[in-house]
């Protein structure tokens with residue numbers, strides 16, 4: 001291949017620009033196994049990436065070529081299953097939904113999400129998230145919710161649907177809980193994920209279970225712990241906007257909103 | 259699992275205002291100014307309570323506070339008070355579900371409607387009002 005020396009003015013301004021050609025980055029992976037008493041250390045790998053390479057693909061490259069013992073959870077690789085949340089260069093994000101090229105850095109550091117117990121390396125324990133989610137009774141509550149041959153569908157207008165649609169897009173990835181400042185200090189807080197799901201059902205006009213749900217969140221570790229710092233909505237990959245859901249729900253409970 | 263293994267960020271993470279945009283910064287400043295005002299209130303009660311010890315004690319306290327350091331402190335208190343009040347009104351309205359946007363169909367790139375320009379504008383206005391009040395306060399305190 002003929003190499004044409006580029007004039008200085010044509011040189012890229014920094015070496016972080018990743019073009020269609022293969023570039024090599026340093027991937028720093030946090031390794032730890034706390035239940036075995038193994039503190040976190042960083043393992044560094046040189047990984048070839050292209051414009052479209054995702055952080056998850058870079059981690060899988062390491063597993064295939066250098067060290068298959070790196071623990072990472074993933075499934076769908078398309079921002080749908082909510083498995084691959086981690087801290088990428090200091091911020092919670094989905095590894096499958098973050099391209100290396102958009103990080104504008106030749107060094108990519110991946111760590112397990114904060115505010116979740118670490119299982120090993122990048123995999124964290126979702127027990128609390130799932131149990132808080134379940135406490136919100138994430139289903140339509142009404143006497144006649146069993147569909148029988150005689151029953152008809154529950155009619156909703158597009159406007160009725162819009163009141164809760166975006167909140168139903170939650171994939172339980174936990175990024176919001178790991179960004180939340182209250183979650184950082186209060187181990188019993190329900191968290192933005194759960195509270196947003198409570199509103200998803202409260203705002204659904206087919207649902208008749210408001211009182212049951214409101215009893216659970218009207219708690220000193222419930223909705224009143226939210227300070228509207230907005231960090232949850234900042235990191236949510238699905239546009240759920242948990243901060244909005246929580247404020248609307250609180251407005252409803254305070255009587256400012258219907 | 260033991261909380262020790264929880265990887266919880268703790269106070270350091272809670273109090274880090276450098277990530278997650280200006281809304282998180284405002285949250286942090288609201289806490290800091292709230293605590294600052296509380297400290298000032300306690301100090302202020304102590305200061306003014308010297309009057310029960312008579313005129314001489316009161317005048318001695320005034321001499322202590324009416325120094326350049328005292329003026330700088332008061333200027334800071336003015337700023338804290340104005341920011342805390344203005345941003346506090348934004349936060350209270352937000353907590354009531356006012357000005358936090360309307361639910362709708364999320365569209366890529368999924369900008370959160372609750373982090374809207376009205377919220378950001380209110381934060382900047384709170385900062386600007388605090389700065390103006392501090393400038394006016396300092397000019398009164400230091401000017402003769």
Ligand code: HEM
Nearest residue numbers: 226227288289291292293295296299342343346347349350
């Ligand atoms: C008109 C005046 C005031 C308004 C509108 C106001 C509003 C607020 C609001 C809305 C919060 C809650 C913020 C959150 O949820 O994160 C707050 C917190 C707080 N305020 Fe005020 N406040 C005012 C005056 C004061 C004064 C005079 C003091 C001190 C004596 C004070 C001390 C505090 C403290 C210590 C906090 C707790 C900080 C936190 O939990 O984040 N506030 N204020």
Ligand code: SF4
Nearest residue numbers: 170171173174176236
């Ligand atoms: S609200 Fe958003 S960030 Fe939180 S768990 Fe659901 S999809 Fe993830």
Ligand code: FES
Nearest residue numbers: 077081082084096
């Ligand atoms: S692998 Fe499913 S969300 Fe990333």
